[in-house]
Amino acid sequence: MTPLLASDPQPSLMLDACAAVLEVNPALQAMLGPWPQRTVDYWLPSNYQALVNACLRQVRAICDVEALVAERILLWTFIPVSTDRVLLRCRDATAERQAEREASQARRLYRLITENTTDLISRHSPDGCFLDASPASFRLLGYWPEQLRGVAVQSLFHPQDRQQSLQQAAQALEQDGYQTMTCRVRHHDGRYLWFEIASRAIRETYTGVVVEIVSVSRDITARVEAQENRRRLAEVVEANTDLVLFTDRDGHLSYLNRSARKALALQDVEQLPGLQALLDPALLQRLDREGWQCAERTGVWQAETRLIPWQGSTAFPVSLVLLAHRGSGAERYYSLVARDMTERELREGQQRRHQDELAHSARLITLGELASGIAHEINQPLAAVVNYAGASQRYLQALDRDPQAAARVAQGLQRISEQATHAAAVIKRLRAFLRKEPRRLQALAIADVALEAVRLCDWEAARDHVQIALQIADPLPTVYADRVLLEQVLLNLLRNAIDANREQHRGQPSRIVLSAEWFAGQVQIQVSDQGPGVAPERLDGIFTPFNTSKPEGLGLGLSMSRSIIEGFGGTLQAMPGAQGGLILCCRLAPVASAATEEK
Known part of the structure; x- marks a missing residue:
């Protein structure tokens, strides 16, 4: 073995000009195992023959030629040692090249992240x-x-x-x-x-x-x-005069604003009570029955109720709004916004008292206008009483001469009693119509109230040759109203119709229809006249206070009538008649529906 090759600590081998293996040093044998169990092609670069020729021809070394062998990266260096021999030195660069590739990949990834x-x-x-x-x-x-x-x-x-x-x-x-x-x-x-x-x-x-x-x-x-908006919103909620309470579905309160703590007497309470302790029991039932579900479905639910301050203070009326919210994690939470209606209740009570005073004054004025008819209705039974009394006195003087005188005296006394009872009934109706008492809502039959209203204006209608026709469907459900005020409304509508007929027909016979029927879930009462009617664009204006076409009228009758009907939860509207004239239509909810609304 060539001394150069034998003393080289780095794995190496010697090739001839034809790229045939001449010698392999011990270091290469130790690295590659028993030699040559595989051909030289397995360990060397695939183009090693061309590299040998290039190395000898150019008389220069070719360094770090990569060969991938069984997941190992070997770097070969081709060194010409003579005109026909080439020394190949090997270095295992697997760890080095993998580290470089990982570093390069990391640099590419870092650049990708940085740029994007x-x-x-x-x-x-x-x-x-x-x-x-x-x-x-x-x-x-x-x-x-x-x-x-x-x-x-x-x-x-x-x-x-x-x-x-x-x-x-x-x-x-x-x-x-x-x-x-x-x-x-x-x-x-x-x-x-x-x-x-x-x-x-x-x-x-x-x-x-x-x-x-x-x-x-x-x-x-x-x-x-967003944080600034939340801070501002929190300041608004805290300073709001309405009561704001945060709660969950089980009634556990988590927050009350300043107004809520003050109104519910919870300023100094550290452990907040449950929502159930602050709500009216009837409202709790409504909440369980419909409130929570409605709020989750539509986002909001409203009710009129009373809140009960902590530790037994006087309950006060509120208009309550339940709002359902959804958090980022889809969890539900709720807020209650309550507006104190104590002042509104006082104003409404005062308004009702003023309205009742005005209605009472209007009834006095109406009776003053009907005075001649009322006097006629009372004078008739009184004149009959006088006549029957005189006749009875004459029969008493003739008892000894006329055997039938006693029977005729008894008959006269009976008729005197009947006429006196009739006069007393007229006076009783007038007293009931004029009574000045707080309004009392009760279940009323429309037929009875309509008949009383017709009786009060019957003489005025007869004087103006106006016939009042009653068309009351049977049966009709009762309505929830004050008897005197409802009677006053019907009387106003009838007298308004009588005036319209008198203006149109001027002493000629005419007709008014007072009808009542069941329509669209309500009791509908209509008064139809044969007067000149009202232009469509002026229909709603006839209910405006002080709007009148009568020289001596105040223009308060229809306006007050609409206010009274709306106070009963109904409506009063005007519409043109199919055959001319005007129809005044009043609609009231039956007792069952009115009771539900009251709750």
Whole structure:
């Protein structure tokens, strides 16, 4: 064996000009195992023959030619040692090449991440100037990386953040080598955005001096604005005069604003009570029956109820709204917003009292206008009483002469009693119509109320040759109203119709129809006249207060009638008649529906 080959510690072999193996040194045999169990083609590069020829022809070494052998990477160096011999030296570079490839792959991955990340990655000199930046700089700040190089980072900071932020950052980087700050950074278009900037110091290995700063900047403008909006919303909720309560489905309260704590007497209570202790029992049943489900389905549920302050204070009326919310994790949570209706109840009570006073005054005026008819209706039975009394006196004087006188006196007394009872009934109706009492809602039969209203205006209708026809369907459900006020409404509608007929027919016979029927789930009462009617564009205006076409009218009858009917939960509208004239249509809910609404 050639001394050169034998003394070479590196695996090597000798080839001739034809690329045939002449000698193999011990180091190569030890590395490759028993030799030559495989042909030389297995261990050498696939083009080793051409490389041998090139090496001899050019008289130069060819270095680090790679050969992949059973997942091992061998690097061969071809060295010409004579005109017809080539020395091949081998080096196992498997670990080296794999490390290089992994490092190259890591560099490619890092470059891919850097170039595509949504955060801005930047390098800075110790004095804060940009050395480089990732392409995200254009999307976030409107600057390309080339435009930022050499720019002082402090020049982009908001003036209010500049001095304090830079001093804190410099101290933290010098002491800890890491610092995170939140500040405003100027965009290329002049607006300022909120950024969260995490910076790390790169130090010189031996001296520890900061030679470079690497920063990762993230746009948190949306987050900061959301936090600010939440803060403002929290301030609004806390300062709101409405009661705001946060709860879960089981009634566990987690938050009450200031108004809620004050109204519910919970200012000094650390452990909040359950929602059940603050709600009316009837509302709790409605919540379980429909409230929670409705809020989850539509997002909101409303109710009129009363809240009970803690430890037995007086309950107060509220308008309650239950709102259902969904968190980011799809969990449900709820808020209750309650508006104190105590003042509204007082105003409504006062308004009802004023309305009742006005209605009573209107009844007095109406009876004054019907005075002649009322006097006629009372005078008739009184005149009959006088006549029957005189006749009875004459028969008493003739008892001894006329055997039938006693029977005729008895008959006269009976008729006197009947006429006196009739007069008393008229007076009773008038007293009931004029009574001044708080309104009393009760179940009423429309037929009875309509008949009483017709009786009150019957003489006026007869005087003007107006016939009032009653068309009451049977049976009809009862309605929920005050008897006197409903009677007053019907009387207003009838007298309005009588005036319209008198204006149109001027003493000629005419007709009014007072009808009642079941229509669309309500009791519908209509008064139809044969008057001149009202233009369609003026129909709704006839219910405006002080709007009247009568020279001596106040224009309050129809306006007050609509207010009374709406107070019963109904409606009063006007519409043109099919054959001319005007139809005043009143609709009231039956007792069952009205009771449900009251609850």
